[in-house]
Amino acid sequence: MKIAIIGGTGDQGLGLALRFAKVGEEVIVGSRDLTKAENAVDQMKNLLDDDLPNVTAMTNQDATDNGDIIILTVPLQAQMVTLRSIKDHLNGEIFVDATSPLEGCLGGKPTRYVDLWEGSAAERSAEFLGDQANVVSAFCNISASSLTSINEDVECDCLVSGDDHEANLLVMKLAEKIEGVNAIECGALENARIVEKLTPLLINLNIRNKIKNAGLRITNLN
Ligand SMILES: NC(=O)c1ccc[n+]([C@@H]2O[C@H](COP(=O)([O-])OP(=O)(O)OC[C@H]3O[C@@H](n4cnc5c(N)ncnc54)[C@H](OP(=O)(O)O)[C@@H]3O)[C@@H](O)[C@H]2O)c1
DSSP: OEEEEETTTSHHHHHHHHHHHHTTOEEEEEESSHHHHHHHHHHHHHHHTSOOTTEEEEEHHHHHHHOSEEEEOOOHHHHHHHHHHHGGGOSSEEEEEOOOOBGGGGTSOTTSBOOOTTSSHHHHHHHHHGGGEEEEEOSTTSOHHHHHOTTSOOOSEEEEEESOHHHHHHHHHHHTTSTTOEEEEEESGGGHHHHHHHHHHHHHHHHHHTOSOOOOOOOSOO
């Protein structure tokens, strides 16, 4: 299964790419700019000290054409322009939205959530993409700092929400390939409204505790 990461040159996308590449998954690092994607792949090779034959650099459009599962990791202000640029390249694939609608993306505080008309960033993707994609919300509470600390386990849960149970299960399986991560299905996509709101809280806790990797663990589930 080829994992295409749209905006894979940024902190979150590169962190996910590193984690999936490390366990031997096929990863496509997508960017608006092919050279930037190639530089990101070179950075991954250095960090993992590996030639990474399983990792390719592509434009976001080519990454979408070639990916079996697509992960969106761009900031809120880039979400719609990016979706518009790849929509025609989608063909009903599972589309994982990791966007957190932070006020910081719009010039405000990173510790505040921005209310979106659609309810959440993931629902905004689902509404815009329609039948072109099967949207699942995941990874929006996992810090890039933990993902890029590749020699340490990522000690947190990945909260997964989506309207298609089978798609949720596949994304959970993918999330659990990241060492230390436990995936939890939260139900329908509208639960992303709650899950995305936890990210500014985690950022607040990072600031208060002078750390970069606050994460969530939910206990006592069956
Ligand atoms: N960073 C974290 O710790 C973290 C944690 C949880 C969730 N998230 C979420 O993950 C997403 C990505 O976060 P990030 O920190 O990785 O973001 P980022 O580094 O600021 O940006 C990621 C990539 O998005 C593309 N991009 C940036 N601005 C753009 C624009 N105006 N138009 C089109 N593309 C643009 C760029 O890729 P190219 O220039 O290569 O196209 C960039 O490398 C966000 O929604 C964030 O809320 C982040």
